[in-house]
Amino acid sequence: MDRVGTVGIVGVGLIGATIGLALRQRAVAGQVVGVDIDAQAIAAAREIGALDAGGSDLDALRPADLVVVAVPPDDVVSTAVQAAAVMKRGSILTDVASTKAEIVRALDERLAGRVRYIGGHPMAGSEGRGARMADPALLSGRPFLLTPTDRTDPAAVSMMTEVAERLGMLPVLLSPDDHDDLVAQVSHLPYLMAVAVVGAATDRAIGIGGPAFAGLGRIARGPVELWVQICRSNRAAIRRSLGQFRRELDRLERALEGEEPLEILLQRSRRRAPVDGVPLDKPPR
């Protein structure tokens, strides 16, 4: 792939600005144009070097060969439909929302015949928010999940696969349903567990803290508005994941009572736990 001509980014928060900055630093795009309803966000994104140009008007997306919609999950569909209305016919559109089935179903339908859509989800983030916290290092070596369907144009798959690679990420192809199922397990369930552990702790217990509790605290401090949208959009997969979690919890409680060997359960999770994203040993089977 030659460099992508013009990339448009709608929503220049932490992830949008991080992608813009990485695209420019790695010369993946000839030009990066940002659109955000918040003029201060555009100013911040320009200041850190994430954009060549930016403003609040979607018309800025007219020259784009690729548009990345990086707005909160509930706004993705309406924003993508508006963006597609001004984009060149046949150009490519993706999004970065943490849930995919609902969004992909809607956009496969509504963008058909206008632009080539493929759902995306870069598995990257930090505690920071906003363009000023943008950091291309957040993307390095992380999976960029892509969720093509039988309605996805192969050109969209190949462009986004290559963009992901050139951003230093690992492109991973999954169906939207598989995506939501896996992400419920490794992202949405951990968040809800952290919320429940903090919620269950008394004020005195919170006061004495400890390293593990501080780690859960960081997870539980995620942005509530975003998490409410994620939980609603991915409710079914989260429910399944909670069911599986409760079965593990039941086994651990039986083991605590001496009804089965605790050590085996602890060893199994220790062996399977990722080390900086990579499992310690090859997982069994």
Next chain:
Amino acid sequence: MDRVGTVGIVGVGLIGATIGLALRQRAVAGQVVGVDIDAQAIAAAREIGALDAGGSDLDALRPADLVVVAVPPDDVVSTAVQAAAVMKRGSILTDVASTKAEIVRALDERLAGRVRYIGGHPMAGSEGRGARMADPALLSGRPFLLTPTDRTDPAAVSMMTEVAERLGMLPVLLSPDDHDDLVAQVSHLPYLMAVAVVGAATDRAIGIGGPAFAGLGRIARGPVELWVQICRSNRAAIRRSLGQFRRELDRLERALEGEEPLEILLQRSRRRAPVDGVPLDKPPR
């Protein structure tokens, strides 16, 4: 308090060696003597500067004014009894185990009239193990939980309070039962939750990871042998903490189903979550 003359440390793993190193660097003790059944551990602790002298024989504790027993929980009582048999009458003995009620009950009884015992638990640790990973920074600003009872000599309380302060830690006095209750909430429950989340995840889900899951993975990789001992020793408090956690989980599930407002539960934990050990806002009530 003048500097403590001689401090003995029994068990120079991560915590024992960290305390030895901090005592020497901050000139809290005139001399630090280590005892460990593992000659390599003693060699490593001497090499990093955690000890003035060391060996495998408890006789080395004869001159000690204070002995810190830093062995795994199941070995604390027998090791402390053996150490007390050679120590000067009236000198002070403490331990660093993560559970206290069971150990303090046994040692209050068995050390009475020989040495002055007070239970201790520095809330510090890392993923590392062994003397080579020792780091006095692990102690900085962390709570040093002390668990006096009505049988504890006030001299032991005041010495350990001052030692904790001079190590840069925050001495916190709790009853052994309160200690076990609070630590179950902020340390033992988070560990078991991390084990259950990793245990519930499929191999494919573990493969895609993500920042929150990586954080839980770090917790789930704790040393299994130690955790089995902690879980057995603190079973009752862990059981209560799990009960409270399940009630929070039930509320979250009802909120996911729209039966109560999810946002309020998420906001509450976000507000109460510790920021580097300190709650974001003053906790309510």
